[in-house]
Amino acid sequence: MSGDRGVIVVGAGQAAGRAAKAMRSAGYAGPITIFGDEPHLPYERPVLSKSGLMEARSAAPQVLGDADCASLDIAVRTATAVTAIDRAAHEVVLETGERAPYDRLLIATGGKVRRLSIEGVAPEAIFYLRTIDDAERLGERLRDRPDVVVVGGGFIGLEVAASAAKLGCHVTVVEAADRLLPRLGCPDASDYVLAHHRAAGIDIRPGTHVVRGEGGNLTLSDGAAIPSGLIVAGIGVAPDTALAEAAGLDCDDGILVDEYGRTSDPAIFAAGDVTRHYHPLLGRRIRLESWQNANVQAEAAGRTIAGMPTVAAEIPWLWSDQGDLNLQMAGAPEAIDATVIRRGDDDAEGIAVFQLSGGRLVGGVTLNRGKDMPLIRRMLAHGAFSPDPAALADPAVPLRRLIPAREAA
């Protein structure tokens, strides 16, 4: 790289930190500066909805600590928002008005939680969970054991609901869809999740939405009134593309990037939740909000920036820990024409769901049966793998023995 102006990373989340580390391990020796809105060094978010709420002082794993920043010579300017990208000048503009020059820019601004508005409820009375600071505020309130209403029965909503229930709160989950987690692509799996949370004492109301708030209660679309000492919304995340769009980069529900993380501007890359990236194993563009993607895609972009072009290509995988329920899913099936379920002898052994299309395995879900997931991922990585459905369904058949050869990881 020509560069004495170095690399700037906008955003200081997991993808930003991983990408910066990858640049160094790929041998890039120029300046790296990370700008983030939050007052924290890059950290991982998954624990925020669990120990982040349950414990007063919990630590999220750091992606880049002070020691890393010093040893790797990476500058992180926390609590410093970037307000514009000046592509012509190769500079970013900070909220202070200051300008910082770059040779290569990486946008890793992540997502912004979708805001909920409820008639009769002040916007500031609705809690969200995205950052460490959000978790500290919400956790403090939850530990007073209010009656909690969680709006949205997706991953984050159910994770928060389960943690709140474990803290002793009475919890109601309001979900607009008729079943939980339709994205699992399997009604049996959705039913399992519903039954699990109901057994844990969570009041789940599928097929309803909040109509208005009045005097400490929320009125639902079916007319029910439920006490709401605390309202938490988990209704999704939108990619934070504002800077990229204002700079004229190609965006479509995410910054469009290729498998190397390159945007429509050759000097600008993007990685993590904010991107819609071309996935070579799937043969299409996809937006993934996951710990895995924030590692894999960020490292590919970081290495590419450092002059070692690297493709991000791992079978998509994510997990959601909801109280005592561990959910994992892999693949990103567009169409499923057959589903096979493997169950243990009792409920405690959970279920694994195998999703097939034209006889080929295209996706999988495990519910409290994580031991099957590494092998599902291995089967998916195999490419064209068409397992015997009867063997998949039989828990006495070790999945490992269904995998043909000893192929490389």
Add this chain to the structure above:
Amino acid sequence: MTQDVTILVATMSGTAEMVADEIASRIEDAGGEARIVRMEKAGVATLSGADGPILICSSTYGTGDVPDNGQALYTALEKERPDLSGLRYGVVALGDSVYPQTFCFGGRKFDELFASLGAARIGDRFEHDSRSGTYPEDAAADWAEQWLEQLDA
């Protein structure tokens, strides 16, 4: 091969449990016996009363802790400090070098604790990096074959 091995599993996402399954299959293929016990179902008595060798199979939590389902056993052993002299054990530690400062800490912590209680580790601790390009179930089962030979020696 007549070893009767108890595999103690501490797992976060399930990988360690799957690896234990594969090791158990390998032990049984070799004519031995293997019993898998998730750590939340094990107590101090599981160890002090064990007839055969113990194989610890543990993943690592991102911050370096032992997995949640192994916390109670770890704490109980630390507190009660039973005399484990006479117990032979092996360690399969799973980690991800994305967390270099805490790599394989789950397995390492159990290893150090067992050793401090007088148990004798047989063979080297097996450590697997999920970024190594090898599957842990294959690599650990290969390692376990050597471990069994060392137990018999």
